[in-house]
Amino acid sequence: MPSLDDATRGRLLFGGDYNPEQWPEETWHEDVRLMQEAGVNSVTLGVFSWARIEPRPGARDFGWLDRLMDLMHVHGIGVVLATPTASPPPWMGSRHPETLPRDENGQTVWWGSRQQFCASSPTYRTYAAAITEDLAQRYGAHPALLMWHINNEYCTHCWCDETARHFRRWLAARHGTIEALNEAWGTAFWSQRYDTWEEIIPPRRAQYMRNPAQTLDFKRFTSDALMECYTAERDIVTRHTPLVPVTTNFMPFWTGQDAWVWAGEEDVVSVDVYPDPRDPLGGQYNAMIGDMTRSQAGGGPWMVMEQAAGPVNWRGVNHPKPRGLNRLLSLQSVAHGADAICYFQWRQSRQGSEKFHSGMVSHAGERGRTFQEVKRIGAELAALSGEVAGTRQATADIAVLHDWASWWADQQDGRLSTEVDYPEIVRAWHRALWEAHLATAFAHPEHDLTGYRMVVVPHLYLLTDTAVDNLVRYVRGGGTLVSGFLTGVADEDDRVREGGMDARLRALFGIGTVHEWWPLDRGETITCDGFEGTLWSEELSADGGEVVAAYRGGELEGLPAVLRSGRAWYLSTLPAPPALRELLARVAGEAGVRPVLEGLPEGVEAVRRGALLFVLNHRRGRVTVTVPGAFREVLTGAAVEGPLVLERYGVAVLREAVR
Incomplete structure (x- = not known):
């Protein structure tokens, strides 16, 4: 079974979602120059490219992607290649309205955004399998391919008639008999007893509160139905490339997926994490998601598939990251076990719903603060790669x-x-x-x-x-x-x-x-x-x-x-x-559990990973920490013994000195 190590090849991956189809082709070469300047060694391609690859049913336009895959390889940049199935093209909804999800009120969820698919739709699954098959066949042997990324942020829900049929099959497999289902759901309450499977529908809009056991089973079913879509595509790419690892990106604390179950079906566990830069406990949130994702990965290395280089675009007020915070949170994720630090996205979009979501290259361009900070992070991750890649965070008690x-x-x-x-x-x-x-x-x-x-x-x-x-x-x-x-x-x-x-x-x-x-x-x-x-x-x-x-x-x-x-x-x-x-x-x-370091000031975090001790200052001011023993700071080479001064959002990566 392949792992993240097979993709990282002894280094920390650094990069992000790359959407070159949004830009003229001459921009691609400028992107590659900037990627090399920033130390980018990995990009994710194709996440939302279905309409570009398949402009009409059955057609294929791979020429542009061929050129991109070759361009990345020539410049030493690996590709996490996505199946584009998160966003079907408009032609699918137009020609096959049965693929469109319906909400709990029975209203159609139309195309015009993203993720407008019913996970239970056989038509959607057929088209998704076909494009995945062709992608795997065409690029499975390409030397740029590092990893497969299936779909993106599985988060759709559907209450349509096809979903109802699928739900009934799932319920029959779970409960066995209609009598057992009635017992499990407590249908004696409010005269809800079912006589046949055909009477059961998803928990759609009702006159008053719906049966909670039915709703609970529907949430379990929805997670499983989405996972069927994931495993179908995963199995296709694995058949073509059994040694290439496969992932899909979780959203932290997303209610729609049982990530314990999903993680068992992935070669690489990855997550999208967006702490609020104005949250004084944003570092704690980032640590929590790191702890959770690492645990889903069995304690081994995991992947930050998405984070923001600056502001996002979906909060009420979208604040930028103060100077140094991007670096702090990135190195914190490494401390908590991440072997890949990636962003949404590489170049900030000029059009579309996410044009104000930051990119590694912001609208300010290469001279902007965002890109300059990204360059520093890339250089430091490269310096840390040999020290940390493939190691584990110290076992938690x-x-x-x-x-x-x-x-x-x-x-x-x-x-x-x-x-x-x-x-x-x-x-x-x-x-x-x-x-x-x-x-x-x-x-x-x-x-x-x-x-x-x-x-x-x-x-x-x-x-x-x-x-x-x-x-x-x-x-x-x-x-x-x-x-x-x-x-x-x-x-x-x-x-x-x-x-x-x-x-x-x-x-x-x-x-x-x-x-x-x-x-x-x-x-x-x-x-x-x-x-x-x-x-x-x-x-x-x-x-x-x-x-x-x-x-x-x-x-x-x-x-x-x-x-x-x-x-x-x-x-x-x-x-x-x-x-x-x-x-x-x-x-x-x-219980015999001790802090990682004794006597740390408030807002300072210490994490051990492999032979390294990360000390992270989550405060907006300078702080002095006393470290026990003699150390060498990995990023600067400085000797550290006793007091360690960290500037605001400062990070020290320490290796015990050999006397």
Whole structure:
């Protein structure tokens, strides 16, 4: 099975999406000159080129792509070649309206943008397979080819009749019988019992709230239907080029794909990540996505497929990146295991919906600050390649559990609080660990957890029996578990467990039979021993658990806010950030987990990858860090011992000095 190493060939990849069909051909040679000046060694071609390659059904125009592939190879630039199937040409929707998706109201989603395809459409799949076959046959042996990139940011949803037929087949395979489906979906409620498979439709617009178990299964189905499109194209290119790795790019915390499942079907796990440059915790967000993507890659190297060299174009106000921030976030991703740092896109578009989305070459051209910073990053990545490419980030002792099915179930209509936002809760817990300078990985609740000293569950409303047994077994085996509120409430069919929490978990945490939920309003807090709780609270009784902190005042006076039973901790509220950081750092210390570096100032991050220590300053001002021992700074060659001065957004890459 090929890997990212087969594409990188012992170096860090640096480049981005290249859309030369938007420009006159004479521009291509200017692009190559600038790419070489910037140290670009990889470009992604063809992502949105379907209409150029196939201007009418069955026609093929490969001449321009032939010239580009040859041009890249002559100048030593590898190609990540995309199948262009994310955006079918207008002729497909015009001639084959059945390929167009329909929304939950039954309205057609027309062409004129991108990703206007129904993943269940046989016609779409036939055309997608045909163009993929021809691309693989034509370019599979081309020396410029580094990697295949299938489609782009799979994110379509469809509720059409073809999708309904596909959904029924999927349901029959999952549940077996209509009786089993009725049991799983709880259709006794509101007279929803189904007599035949043909009666089942996707969860379209309804008079009132829709069946949550049906909606949950439809989200599972949608992820699987999109993955069928991906694997069909992947299998075609793999048949032609079995030694060339294949990827498709995830969007972080995108609700439409179960990325744990998808990652198992990829040779290279890649992600598009766009921290808000105005977010003071943008570095923590970037670290979290790096930790998550690295974990999906099995702990090995992964790929930043897209990031922004400057502003994006889809926020309300699109701020540029301050001087130095692009470099900081790029090197941070390398520290967290990335072996490829790429951008959307190479040259900023002059027309179209993304003309104000930045490029490595901005509208200001090669003299602009953006390109000058890109050149520095390219040079530094080249200098680091021999030191870091192919190595792994140091093993994390802490796992953060995350599950898409639990997220899907948790966000249904009819829940107790719309203020409970799953991604924000996960981010709050990761932030607490990141600010405590504790290295983290991510894991699925059914994964083998025995290699971690500490496992945290920010919030998993839905847990399968397998997952519950896994958590219990982990603690019984000597692991430390810390769980947030509203965890283990429902089973895999979104059926509330008796007592409001799985009995095995209640026993594990020392929770008694009294268990009621008390959500908090936006901005409301609740006083606990030593801290303020936010977002949520619960009426709990203790049964063998030690009350570490109790609620003070109000209806929950004296009841457990934080409960501990041996190595298992339960938080029935979300402590304010400093308190959550302090608590998790305390538990980590008891579990034998130590910070990467002791005594780091706030806003400074330390990450070990291979033999290197990355020290990253996420602050807007100069900071001094004390490093233990003697080091050599890899990028400058300077000796470092004791105090290390980092300018704003500064990065030091340290190798221990040989005495």
